[in-house]
Amino acid sequence: MLDKIGIAKRIAQELQDGWYVNLGIGIPTLIANYVPPEINVEFQSENGILGMGPFPYAGEEDADLINAGKQTITSLPGASIFDSDTSFAMIRGQHIQLTVLGAMEVSDRGDIANWKIPGRMVKGMGGAMDLVASADNIIVAMMHTNKRGQSKLLKQCNLPLTGVRCVKRVVTNLAVLDIGPGGFHLRERAPGVSVEDIQAATEGRLIIEGDIPEIRTA
């Protein structure tokens, strides 16, 4: 089984040299720490910066330099700053090669729900709907089941949707799955996790073809 860092490390393997990447809040944020050293990627934050660097040293925080999670950040050489409309022009215009975000539910046709739970305080979708409606390459990073042990990989989302037929790949603590014809195609399983474990934790249609290798994150 992978922990959150393991999920982040596995997704970091998807990164390719020269890519522009938008990382959502939560597990996705961790991915920035595991970029393979031989490649260059640039991180976009939808509040208006490309070329985000690490957090500042204590005492060097700049209130005018934050990320979409409102955290103080730094910028790297080659960074650029822009307004919110230009930022979403990058997103809607498909200039970003990879978007990684968390989810509460994903359906086996690629629908995603991650912004609203009826009856609870609704905080809003922020940029999530723009991201999922536009991106070509969306990976969801999440736990395979919720806190009550219920599958988050479903035949159909129960929660209000963020976007439809958009998720391409899901990386969870148990598995790597692609969304394709017929449902979730199991690609890799986490160390110590059996195909049966994954089947049991997946409510949506699961397609298992051939040998399913173990995820390597070393």
Added chain:
Amino acid sequence: MLDKIGIAKRIAQELQDGWYVNLGIGIPTLIANYVPPEINVEFQSENGILGMGPFPYAGEEDADLINAGKQTITSLPGASIFDSDTSFAMIRGQHIQLTVLGAMEVSDRGDIANWKIPGRMVKGMGGAMDLVASADNIIVAMMHTNKRGQSKLLKQCNLPLTGVRCVKRVVTNLAVLDIGPGGFHLRERAPGVSVEDIQAATEGRLIIEGDIPEIRTA
């Protein structure tokens, strides 16, 4: 009768302090020379500058600083530079208080034709269609008749239109006319020009009410 400079001087009287103004090519360009000294106006050129100044001194021309007529210009303190889309955002978004342009024909309901003569080389509308479709306050500066002596103030335009029902006022070598209910409302006549002269040179519906004062440009 006014000459081109007289027309420019008369239109310059319309300027109000704090206005942003877009001047077309030809007679309208001359207006910049006759801004009343007690007011400040800023001139916008749709290729991307606000705060255009006079032509540069010989030897100081900058190929990277031109107006919409492709003439070398200078910029004044307070000037700003922007891209073509932002420029037309100013125009379409009605942030410009006055647009002055030339015309080949104007109809008595405010239609304007100034971009195309069938059978002749068509150069294009440039920014004219955006300007006339958007501006609240459009003054046409032109000769009352064409080179063959035919009226340019018509019941209906014969040439392909640039815009419909948009011109508010016309200033010619003979008269100042507002476009309102029923047609051209004669407001002022050029020195030495009679109401009858204007009537004879106007093919469109002309409304003459009360005394028509003489244009003063001193």
Added chain:
Amino acid sequence: MNKVVSGAAEAIRGVESGMTLMLGGFGLCGIPENCIAALVNANVNDLTCISNNAGVDDFGLGLLLQKRQIKKMISSYVGENDEFERQMLSGELEVDLIPQGSLAARCRAGGSGIPAFYTPAGYGTEVAEGKEVRYFNGKPHLLEHALTADFAIVKAWKGDPYGNLVYKGTARNFNPLMAMAGKITIAEVEELVAPGELDPNTIHTPGIFVQRIFQGPQYEKRIEQRTTRQRES
């Protein structure tokens, strides 16, 4: 062109109860602190506020919420605010949630004379309810309409008497877009400089979009999430 006013109180003159305001900022970054303080002191309420976020309990738009001056919020994300939650759940406050990119584009459209446009964001979700769906290149899109405001209130780093503005870092965010969309746009700046001091090439908001400008006497610039790293020794 001299658009300089004496301060926030003069700048917000004409803001009346029931009006629609746009306020720049992302979280607490780049918000017009001085104008918000002036609005708290002004006798205006039933405001519709278009702002990406709603501040925190005791700063930003949270201050207007505390005094119940806001009738409706149009935002993309409104977490981090208990009073907001209370008013929303009790029905005192209307909330219209809009995808962030659509919000930004709708403000810019409002200032640009583009009454409506199509975007893929929100198709197939609650956001699509009542909206026209249209396919382009085989992909569904929603028709979204422009937003404008009686007053747009923005905050910049530097500005000049012509209203030209330069923003700093990610404090730019929605400010230049909203500046375009106000019937009257108020800019408060950290530093008001003389005409000609700003390089025309580097101006983010041309002065034509701004009607009133002043230098704020001070800026708290509160940080919402202070995150730092350890210095390697």
Added chain:
Amino acid sequence: MNKVVSGAAEAIRGVESGMTLMLGGFGLCGIPENCIAALVNANVNDLTCISNNAGVDDFGLGLLLQKRQIKKMISSYVGENDEFERQMLSGELEVDLIPQGSLAARCRAGGSGIPAFYTPAGYGTEVAEGKEVRYFNGKPHLLEHALTADFAIVKAWKGDPYGNLVYKGTARNFNPLMAMAGKITIAEVEELVAPGELDPNTIHTPGIFVQRIFQGPQYEKRIEQRTTRQRES
């Protein structure tokens, strides 16, 4: 991120006959001189060129017209060019004339994932033929669609290896909009500087929109209308 290529010849690699190109510039101001020269030397024709203007007879896009490499021009204004006129009147050259503001907005939309929008420009004219008319606030508007290109070719003042660009003066014009709308965007610059030399706050085109960049060996920057005034003595 290193997007630097050796020069114009390498930059235009992949441009093929029949493709659609966007080329920045207004008149001869801010045109990608070096890439145009490389295209003249390349064996490509039947090009569709989206450019506000079409150059003059012996400079700018006029050079491609002379060699009959252009099948179709999409522009707002195409005066100042005798060869253009000859080819157009003889039917060798297709010309699609578009209001300048609509052209600019359509390029930006193409790069922004906005497939279409409404604008008042052109209503009631030839430009409206075949276009959807829709009323907003009682005023008629036309539906206009986004433009994109196989290659967008732009010219900037300074750039860095990340593709970040800064323009100078009114040489900015259509360049930043077209940079957004190219499947591949080529930027030629007067000065290529090291990463970090450009202030992130003053970048006009973020590097994400640019795939290839090089420093042009020289720029003629021809002036179309040299207008001057007399020095008062």
